[in-house]
Amino acid sequence: xxxxxxxxxxxxxxTFQVGEGVVEGHTVRVSGNGMVEPCTDGGSVDGVAxxxxxxxxxxxxxxxxxxxxxxxxxxxxxxxxDASGGMKTDEEGGxxxxxxxxxxxxGTIAVLL
Numbered sequence: 001x002x003x004x005x006x007x008x009x010x011x012x013x014x015t016f017q018v019g020e021g022v023v024e025g026h027t028v029r030v031s032g033n034g035m036v037e038p039c040t041d042g043g044s045v046d047g048v049a050x051x052x053x054x055x056x057x058x059x060x061x062x063x064x065x066x067x068x069x070x071x072x073x074x075x076x077x078x079x080x081x082d083a084s085g086g087m088k089t090d091e092e093g094g095x096x097x098x099x100x101x102x103x104x105x106x107g108t109i110a111v112l113l
Contacts, residue, residue: 006100006110010063013050018057022049026085027067028059039081044095047113062113064100069109074102079111087111 019037022028027045028036036059039045047059048067068086072079078094079087087097087109101110 004101006064007066008063010112011060011065012062013058014047014061016057016059017055018049018052022052022057023085024049024052024057025067027081027087028057029081038085041081041083042090042093043081045079045081045087045113060113064110065113066108066110068107069102069111070107072099072102072109074099074109 016036017034019031019035021038026049027039028049029039029043029046031037036057047061048065049057050060051058072089076096077089077099078091079097080090080094082088098112099109
């Protein structure tokens with residue numbers, strides 16, 4: 001049984017128009033004025049699409065978010081986007097993030113954006 005939860009702590013959402021391929025729960029990057037698109041493999045992460053509807057997305061840009069990740073451990077870790085809408089360890093070109101929890105069973109991390 002899980003004793004702690006980081007869900008929703010410090011969550012800040014912003015509404016953006018979406019480019020093609022934006023999926024709920026996946027990482028996104030700002031691609032233009034008020035617009036987001038899916039992150040590319042190895043790219044930077046600007047947020048996570050929480051809800052996608054009618055050509056817009058509520059994008060979490062701050063706070064703890066749960067995202068797909070494999071091979072990531074808890075702690076201060078350099079991360080970048082992976083090819084499947086999640087995040088991956090990237091010591092060469094990644095950005096430092098605080099990973100509060102790595103759930104290897106679910107294949108997710110709780111990361112502070």
